[in-house]
Amino acid sequence: MVFDDIVKALTESGCKVTQDWYEVYERPGRPAFAKELLYSCNEFWGKVHVRKEGDVYIQVISKDVFNWKDRVAELRLSNHIEDAAGGLMWLYVTNQEKLKEDLQFLSKYVQGLKQGKKS
Numbered sequence: 001m002v003f004d005d006i007v008k009a010l011t012e013s014g015c016k017v018t019q020d021w022y023e024v025y026e027r028p029g030r031p032a033f034a035k036e037l038l039y040s041c042n043e044f045w046g047k048v049h050v051r052k053e054g055d056v057y058i059q060v061i062s063k064d065v066f067n068w069k070d071r072v073a074e075l076r077l078s079n080h081i082e083d084a085a086g087g088l089m090w091l092y093v094t095n096q097e098k099l100k101e102d103l104q105f106l107s108k109y110v111q112g113l114k115q116g117k118k119s
Helices: 003-012 069-076 096-118
Strands: 015-023 030-040 044-051 056-062 081-083 088-092
Touching: 003 015, 003 030, 003 044, 003 096, 015 056, 056 096, 069 081
Parallel strands: none
Antiparallel strands: 015 030, 030 044, 044 056, 056 088, 081 088
């Protein structure tokens, strides 16, 4: 997935890019090993991490207080959940064409959780 495609998937799913692509270094003085951008959606925010080898990871941080780890079985995502703990989850993008759908699902899922708490 190229960088423009990631931005397109984010914006088409209702998210905003809050900081454009910047290089990430393992240590000062070393060459960059990845690029990241920051994004925000109505219900969550995070960053997109693209390694030089092409691996893409999406960090999802919920704005509402709940533990993603307790919800993993309920999530119907096309991409792989790499890690989930507290309000933080990492997705490893295995199906780039489904990224937009996954982001839309997560937004609706978190909205549903918030509505359930209010009733």
